[in-house]
Amino acid sequence: LTGSAVANPNPSNFDREYLVPVIIGAVTPQTINMDLDTGSSDLWVFSNSTPGAQATGHVVYQPNTCNASTCAKLLPGETWSIQYSDMSSSSGIVYSDLVTIGGAAVSSQAVEAAQIVSSSFTTDTANSGLLGMAFSSLNTCRPQQQLTWFDNIKASLAAEVWTANLQKGAAGTYNFGYIDSTAYNSNITYTPVSTLRGFWEFTFSGYQLGSSSFVTTDMAAIADTGTTLLLLPSAVVESYWAQVPSAHLEPSLGAYIYPCSATPPNFTFGIGSYRGVVPGSYLAYGPVSSQWCYGGIQSQGSSPFSVFGDVLLKAQFVVFDVGNLRIGYAAK
Numbered sequence: 280l281t282g283s284a285v286a287n288p289n290p291s292n293f294d295r296e297y298l299v300p301v302i303i304g305a306v307t308p309q310t311i312n313m314d315l316d317t318g319s320s321d322l323w324v325f326s327n328s329t330p331g332a333q334a335t336g337h338v339v340y341q342p343n344t345c346n347a348s349t350c351a352k353l354l355p356g357e358t359w360s361i362q363y364s365d366m367s368s369s370s371g372i373v374y375s376d377l378v379t380i381g382g383a384a385v386s387s388q389a390v391e392a393a394q395i396v397s398s399s400f401t402t403d404t405a406n407s408g409l410l411g412m413a414f415s416s417l418n419t420c421r422p423q424q425q426l427t428w429f430d431n432i433k434a435s436l437a438a439e440v441w442t443a444n445l446q447k448g449a450a451g452t453y454n455f456g457y458i459d460s461t462a463y464n465s466n467i468t469y470t471p472v473s474t475l476r477g478f479w480e481f482t483f484s485g486y487q488l489g490s491s492s493f494v495t496t497d498m499a500a501i502a503d504t505g506t507t508l509l510l511l512p513s514a515v516v517e518s519y520w521a522q523v524p525s526a527h528l529e530p531s532l533g534a535y536i537y538p539c540s541a542t543p544p545n546f547t548f549g550i551g552s553y554r555g556v557v558p559g560s561y562l563a564y565g566p567v568s569s570q571w572c573y574g575g576i577q578s579q580g581s582s583p584f585s586v587f588g589d590v591l592l593k594a595q596f597v598v599f600d601v602g603n604l605r606i607g608y609a610a611k
């Protein structure tokens with residue numbers, strides 16, 4: 280078994296997130312556009328349990344709890360509650376239902392129906408749920424923790440692997456169970472993943488800011504498709520933006536902005552001897568005013584690891600190798 284699904288950048292806002300059409304339900308299938316997030320492990324959707332004022336503009340999951348085996352089943356006593364790093368949150372109850380992504384189906388997937396969503400979820404009307412693709416140890420369902428869609432399907436796949444091929448301002452692809460050798464043009468460089476924190480966590484071997492020399496230093500990072508930007512240690516971020524005249528940390532935003540007339544420098548990361556290049560044009564996030572633009576590289580703050588978010592991932596072909604607990608990068 281293999282699967283392949285489109286990854287659509289949110290149309291209106293600078294590739295802020297990438298949405299995948301997910302089909303939930305057998306008797307009354309619904310296609311729900313969800314944010315595939317390698318930084319969390321809950322599959323949750325706006326639902327008929329979400330207050331109308333919070334669900335306005337969203338597709339809502341209507342579990343068909345008929346008695347047949349093909350229907351949705353409420354999991355008695357199960358609840359979930361999650362908070363994302365931007366302080367947004369959601370919580371609710373849990374059903375089991377058929378979930379198909381890119382033609383690959385899991386018959387009894389825990390589908391977490393939201394009873395409460397925070398305001399930024401309500402306003403992000405392109406996104407009607409999150410599809411967690413980190414490790415199941417992070418799943419918030421209690422008292423019985425639930426498995427991610429990938430953990431449920433991986434034994435049926437041709438290989439316990441999936442790949443992300445996100446694009447700048449265009450539809451990309453998530454493939455499940457196989458590696459499309461036509462989708463990249465360098466060898467894939469793999470490095471081990473630590474699952475101790477439940478993330479796709481790995482060590483990268485250093486970085487290069489623009490045309491400066493490569494800095495060889497082992498650093499921790501997670502690959503997080505649910506984070507828009509590239510988050511690095513504040514000292515590295517300061518050095519990066521020092522290369523752009525008038526770029527500065529804007530106190531009111533807590534973020535670096537730069538003159539929109541400038542093109543930011545490239546960012547290169549190392550994995551062993553592999554060098555992954557993120558073109559400077561990918562590091563221009565979007566305007567905050569007529570002349571100031573929001574930088575695509577920002578500080579990771581007090582986080583113990585950097586965050587390789589969409590601005591970096593869309594420049595690479597990325598292999599999430601669950602079977603061998605490793606992550607792979609290739610140029611494309």
Ligand SMILES: O[C@H]1CN[C@@H](c2nc(-c3ccc(C(F)(F)F)cc3)no2)C1
Binds near residue numbers: 317401409506
């Ligand atoms: O927590 C970490 C796990 N991965 C990162 C992540 N963050 C979101 C997110 C998506 C949409 C929204 C909202 F719609 F704007 F509310 C908020 C957060 N999804 O993955 C951060």
